[in-house]
Amino acid sequence: MDIQQLKYFLALAKELHFWNTAAKMNITQSALSRQIQSLESELGLQLFYRNKRSVKLTPAGKFLQDKWSEEINQLESMHRLARQIHLGEQGTIRIAHPDSISSSILPDFVSKVTNAFPKLQLELLQLPYESQEDYLKNYRIDLTFTRDITPSSNISSRKIHSENLCLAVPENHTFSALKHISPKNLEGQKFLLTTGDYNSSYNTLVTQVLKSYNVVPESYIRCEFGSTIMSMIKKGLGISILPQSYQLHEVAGIRFIPLPFMTDLYINWRKDDPNPILNNLLELA
Template sequence: MDLQQIKFFLELSKELHFGNTSEKVFITQSALSRQIKALEEELGVTLFERTKRSVKLTAAGQFLRERWQRLVEDINSIHKQAQQIHEGTYGAISIGYPGSIVYGFLPELLIHIHQNIPHLKVELIEPTDITFEHLLLNYQMDLGFRREPGVNPTLRSTCLYSESFALIVPASHQLNQENFTSLAELKDEKFILSGLHHNTFYVQSLNAIFQEYQFSPNVYIESDFGATILSLVARGLGVSILPGSYAFSAQPGIRFIQLPQKASLYAIWRKDDNNPMLKNVMHLVHLVSEKFKLLEDQVVNNS
């Protein structure tokens, strides 16, 4: 007994006519009759009552029609899912991200995934910089976005786009984009920043900014979470420097002042990951990153 015989049986159980069924399944009537007879002999049951004028399902045939119809539908569904997995349009992906992209790049990417790969389940993880590569190397994450390229040689990374850092001050602060001249003007302000003692590329970028302006900030509060920093700045507890994409949050009570220094966003994944689903997602990643490159160019040209 094979799946094709079951499909012949199911078609005949609908038509109840050997001639019509043989035309639908593209075999001769005698060949169809042999297939049904072989199926009955293997099962040891009579599936159809045949007369010269009619074909009728037996009680055993009715039982098997109901069970086998569901079975064939399940098999077809499994085959379809297997094909979608092969094509990278079905499955799950785990994506790590920094807080700075949750207001712009990340939701735009998720919209593209929803529109183009609707059967893909997405798990979002917001790890610290320290655990990013660990999660990738231990197969707990499939794709990561962060502010530095991959270090481990088994990882692959690509720079998606660069954006300006921004000085973030309370809305009531005397500084704005028009009268701002130098970060040195804020050397006596209280800063809310990521811990400048961390050995990450992002923190190195922050330290380089302060070195360029030749002062060490008075770090009043340390936090690695941008949303927390924005909230504290809005309450007048200090000022901060973050990637400019936080401006997409449109949080009230704060002002963004564009700085000339840049922060880059990288995509990172395992070199040995040949899953077609990842390839499809990366195609969308590049589409979205091109949009944000254009947005950054517009910001620079208008400044």
Template sequence: MDLKQLRYFVAVAEELHFGRAAARLFISQPALSFDIKKLEEQLGIQLLQRNNKSVKLTPAGRVLLDEARSLLLQAEQARRLTLRSAQGALGRLRVGFVSSMLYQGLPAAVARYEALYPGMEVVLREINSAEQAQALQRGQIDIGFVHRGTTLAGVASLLLLTDPFVCCLPPGHPLLAETTIDLAQLRDEPFILFPRSASPHYHDLIIARCVAAGFSPQIRHEARLWQTIITMVMHGMGVALLPQSLSGAWRGELHCVAIAQVGPPSELHAIIAEDNPPEAARHFLAVLRDDLALAGHGHADLLIKP
């Protein structure tokens, strides 16, 4: 099994059509079919169920698809790192992040870090909070940015900032003129929220805020990204709770109102190896903390250890 075979298999698995996969790969369909059959023979398992009308992945094929994508990504990163090394680059910093970090200083920190350390390349991986600490333990990332701290062995957490929740309302909503609202006023409103599998921490935090106000929210729609949730609110499809700092990215377009009840805020933590973290990770953290402090978002250090 080689990288070419994996690329061919991924193309077929994603297209579920040999003709389209062959066109995507710029090879002939018979050659593609031959290579896929050869791969199945080498592995001794069937990866695809095909007939004259359809192509489907077998259970083994679905497993290989995930692994093949990961291997191809690693191979491309190794190629680029080797090339950069030959050109005089120093190395690579692998950063895990949750999507809200795109609105909380991450892009600017990457640009400033690469300007300060021109031989370094920052590689970003969007991973949810629950999986980032495990990725750090396994050596798949060098530093992570998550919504809550962790007590996993060997991983230290640093609280970077806290962010109050606000209520995001659709255009024309009767509560838009209010300076603050009681969450109980939203008991009959359709809510837009993450599926719990996508962000258990945020999902549970928002549900808990509503329950504390005396009601269980009516979750009408689910979306996996903040951008999607906000866009759905702006189209009048429901209300949502979101961290205040995110609302600034849509200033002038998005209508947000403060919440009267005091409750747990959104938090942003950095996670890093507790013992001997990579120097590059420490430098990147310092850059981000400086940027947050300049923006008025800095927080006192809170190191959470196992």
């Protein structure tokens, strides 16, 4: 017994006519008859009452028509799903991202993905810098957006965006334009900075910005996530250096002053990952 035999049976159960069924299934009437007889022989029961004038389902045949119809529909759904997964159109993909792109690049990227692959499930999460590479290598995420250059030979990276760094200050701060920012004016300012990871190329960039203004920051609050830093700025607890993308978060009470320094954004994935879903998403990034 195979799936094709079940399809022949279900077609005949619907038509109740050998000639019409054979024509629709593109086989000869005698071949259809042999398939039904073979199925009955294997099952050890009669599926149809038939004579020269009519074909009718037996009670057992009616029972199997209902059950096999359901089974075939489920099988065909699974086959469609398998083809979609094979083509990279369905499944689940896990993406890590920095807080800074939550209101800018990330929504645009997700919109492209959901429009192109409406059945694809996305899981979005934020991770500390030191966890991202480990999560990627161990298949706990599939893609990660970072502002850091990934040195690992097992991970592929591509730069997808560049933008200004900004000095983020409370709205009532005396700094309102780039011309107000000088080594002298920055003396004594309290800085709210991201956690100090010496392997982070982004933190190295921020350090270079501070050095360019001859500033040794008086920093008493460090935090991994920029949205928390912005809440502290709004409360007047200090100032910070953040990517300009945070301006799109539209947090009231904060002023962003673009600086003449650029930060890059990278998309990272496992090298030689054969997942077709991943390859499809990379084309949209």
